[in-house]
Amino acid sequence: MGWIPHFKRNSIHTKLLATYLLLTALGTSLMAGYILWSFHAYFTRTRQADLQNWSTAIGESVADALEKDDLKRAQILVMRYGAAETITIRVFNTNGQLIATSSPQEDRQVTNWLEVAGVSVAIKNREEQGMAKGVLTNDDRLYIARPIVRNGRLLGALRMSVTLQQYQRQFSTILWTVLGTLLLTLLLCALISEWLARGISRPIQTMKNFAIRLGSGHFGDKLEIRQSNELDQLALELNRMSERLASLDQERRAFLANVSHELRTPISNVFVTVEALRNGAASDPKVSVDAERLVVRHRFFQNVEDETKRLSRLINDLLDLGRLEAGVTLLEKQNVQLNSLISRAVRAVESRMQNSRISAQVNVAELQIQGDSERLLQALLNVVDNAIKHSTPNSQILITGYKQGKQAVVTIRDQGQGIKQSHLPHIFEQFYTADRSRKGPGVGLGLAIAKRIIEAHGGNITATSQFGEGACFTIYLPL
Known part of the structure; x- marks a missing residue:
């Protein structure tokens, strides 16, 4: 066998x-x-x-x-x-x-x-x-x-x-000559066929073994097929797939590490607070006045509540991101007035802007788009929230909306420190907060979720920045 x-x-x-x-x-x-x-x-x-x-x-x-x-x-x-x-x-x-x-x-x-x-x-x-x-x-x-x-x-x-x-007799001689030539031709063709067949089957065998290695988790390997034909193109695509799988595997590992870190922090804070309460921190004998004891207890419970809310937001963001990337989120598409949608987003963050001494200047044309208004509002809020976090006090956020061909274009520009060019390609990745000049209280999921929502509507979002002069996010949505 x-x-x-x-x-x-x-x-x-x-x-x-x-x-x-x-x-x-x-x-x-x-x-x-x-x-x-x-x-x-x-x-x-x-x-x-x-x-x-x-x-x-x-x-x-x-x-x-x-x-x-x-x-x-x-x-x-x-x-x-x-x-x-x-x-x-x-x-x-x-x-x-x-x-x-x-x-x-x-x-x-x-x-x-x-x-x-x-x-x-x-x-x-x-x-x-x-x-x-x-x-x-x-x-x-x-x-x-x-x-x-x-x-x-x-x-x-x-x-x-x-x-x-x-x-x-002459014909018999010719017949045997032709048959001999035929056999010699077949032999030569067999040798050439063996060479051609091996030249095709060997790279296919190599690619099969390469695919088996990819299936076993050996991402990032490089396949070298030196043939100027379709097999060379196939090898090139397999190399691209290997690089993409390696990148995705690295992103997955980073994602798991970031999720673990972000989940551990609020849970650890809650655990420490609960331990402190259990050990009688709210009944500290040094605190003699009942009113002061109530303040201390309220501070502990407020910490537990804040961390729980933070944990809940993180879980909800992760669930939203997972559904959007898996394509299982159902969009309730309907006609949406772009200026009304942006007005809702600005009203929702108005109190935050007042607390941060930031104003908004809105100039949006009357355009109608089709999509899920709540999901689009979530995407806009995430982008505007990012602009608020990284704006300097007494500055403005400029929001404009206009028509460009068959698309509606929305720009959200802040007057903060801006983004370094080396970080621009990564700002839509999950948990990306590496740029300390733009680091805020978030965990780096807002822009990733906004990008997935806009792409689910057939649009796109880009970011440009000149470090020290603020950042500009541009959203493209089909009319």
Whole structure:
């Protein structure tokens, strides 16, 4: 049973090799058969044409002798032209009796010449041409039988035949030569086919092993296939897939690490607070006044409440992000007025802006888009909230909305410190808060969620910034 895996492992190579060989054998066999058939047909036509010409010339000479009733001269002519061993010439009278032959000794054995092919037809003043066995031999011969006519009078018949033994020997030599050439061609084609099949199957086998390694979790490996064809392109795409999988695996690990860290912090704070309460921190004997004790207790409970709310927001954000990335979030699409949507977002954060001494300048055209108003509001709030967090006091947030082609464009610009160019490509990643100049109380999920919501609506969001001059987020949504 050990050969079965080997056969399966080389099944592509085997199939390609078998296909090449079958096509080569079929093509060369058809070509060889056509060549042999063409050669045989050409020789037959040539010999028949020669017989036609020879019999015509000999028939005229014999007709002269028969017209003078000179049978001796007819015999001399037949012996002269039929002297070659390969040619036999016979002359018959109008009754089908032999009167001259180039093979007198053999022909004495024949008693009825009318049974010989072509004789009975010729004495009826018709011509016949074809192939038949020899009169007294078993060899194949081409023959022609034609009437001898002079001045409209039938004088007799002439039958001329040529043996094919020499031609058959030549043809046999040619046949074996062609077959030998065919076998040599098949051998050479087998070697070339083996090389071609291996050249195709080997990179496919390499790519299969590469895919198996990817399936086993070995991301980031590089596949090298040096062939300027579709396999090279496929290898390039597999390398891109490997790099993307490696990147996704790294993002997954970072995501898990960040989630663990972000969940651990509020849980640890709650745990510490509960331990403090259990150990009587709210009943500290140093705190003598009941009112002060109530303040301390309220502070502990407020800490537990704040951390619980923080934990709840984090879990809800993670659930939203997971649903959006999995594509399972159902969007209730309807016609939405863009200026009304942005007004709702600004009103929702108005108190926060007042507390941070930040104002908003809104200039939005009356445009209508289609989408889930609540999800779009969530995306806008996340972007505006990000702008508030990183704006300096006594600054403005500029919000504009206008039409560009078949899209509605919304820009949200703050007047904070801006984003470094090295961090711009990463700001829409989960938990990304690496830029300390823009670090706030969040955990880095707001912009990631906003991006997923906008992309789910067929739009896009980009960010530009000049460090020290604020940042600008641009949202594109189809009208």
